[in-house]
Structure formats: structure tokens, C-alpha cells
Amino acid sequence: AYRKAYSEFGGGVSWKELFQPTIQLCREGIVITKIQATAINEVKADILKDPGMRKIYVKNNQTNELYGEGDTIQRLKLARTLEIIAEKGDDAFYTGELADVIVKEIQDQGGIITKEDLSNYQVDFREAIQVNLNESLTAFVSYPPTS
Numbered sequence: 166a167y168r169k170a171y172s173e174f175g176g177g178v179s180w181k182e183l184f185q186p187t188i189q190l191c192r193e194g195i196v197i198t199k200i201q202a203t204a205i206n207e208v209k210a211d212i213l214k215d216p217g218m219r220k221i222y223v224k225n226n227q228t229n230e231l232y233g234e235g236d237t238i239q240r241l242k243l244a245r246t247l248e249i250i251a252e253k254g255d256d257a258f259y260t261g262e263l264a265d266v267i268v269k270e271i272q273d274q275g276g277i278i279t280k281e282d283l284s285n286y287q288v289d290f291r292e293a294i295q296v297n298l299n300e301s302l303t304a305f306v307s308y309p310p311t312s
Contacts, residue, residue, distance in 0.1 A: 168255040169288040184251035191244035194237035202234040217270065260284045 212218040293305040
């Protein structure tokens with residue numbers, strides 16, 4: 166979807182350069198704020214049950230201590246994924262080396278997506294649905310199916 170948006174609407178940087186700030190942030194890490202720490206703790210039980218979430222948010226696997234305010238979380242696996250997409254294009258995600266990993270991780274969690282689903286995916290840009298909430302507020306939402 167990002168490649169389609171990039172192709173449709175352009176950008177002042179190359180596809181590869183587009184990813185660099187996010188890759189750098191993933192490698193250097195982000196410092197957890199008080200609000201983020203509170204949000205992480207509110208879903209602690211869910212984090213501890215999910216292997217993927219544990220890798221991101223659990224600071225100490227032996228004590229189940231979560232990252233807290235002031236701690237730095239690095240996303241090295243995400244950085245590597247983005248590097249592959251930046252270097253090899255979105256085909257790496259939909260049909261290439263990342264597709265098998267993505268499908269396996271989703272299926273391991275009970276999902277039903279297949280590699281064929283990924284390879285057949287087509288982006289469909291549509292005008293957003295507008296819902297007037299009141300005189301001064303309008304909500305814009307995407308058409309189904311969406312997430």
C-alpha cells in the first residue's frame with residue numbers, strides 16, 4: 166500500500182531514503198514516556214501471553230518486568246524488515262523473502278492468511294467516507310474491508 170501511495174502521490178525522496186529515518190529510530194530506540202509506560206502496563210497480561218509482544222515490551226524475561234518510563238526500546242527486527250523493503254522494494258513483503266516469515270508468524274497466532282493472499286493483494290484507493298458528527302466535527306473513515 167505504501168508503494169502505491171508513493172507511486173500515486175510522489176515524494177521528494179527516493180523509495181530507499183523514505184525508510185531511513187524510521188530505520189534509524191528503530192535502531193537507536195525510543196524512550197518510553199510516562200503515558201506509554203502506563204499504556205504498556207494496562208495490557209501487561211496480553212503482552213506476557215504473546216511471544217511477539219514479549220520480544221518488544223518485556224525487559225526481563227525471567228521476572229516478566231516490562232519496559233517502563235525512561236527505558237529505551239529498540240526495534241531491531243523491524244529495522245531489518247524495513248531495510249529489506251527499502252532495498253528490494255515491496256515485492257520482498259508480498260512475494261519475496263519476508264512473505265514466508267509474515268505468513269508463518271500470523272498463522273502461528275491462529276491467523277488464516279496465506280502467501281497467496283499476500284501475493285494477490287491489490288491496493289484500492291477510494292474517497293474516504295465522511296460522517297458529520299456535529300457542526301464542527303467531521304469524521305473521515307475508509308471503506309470496508311479495512312482495519
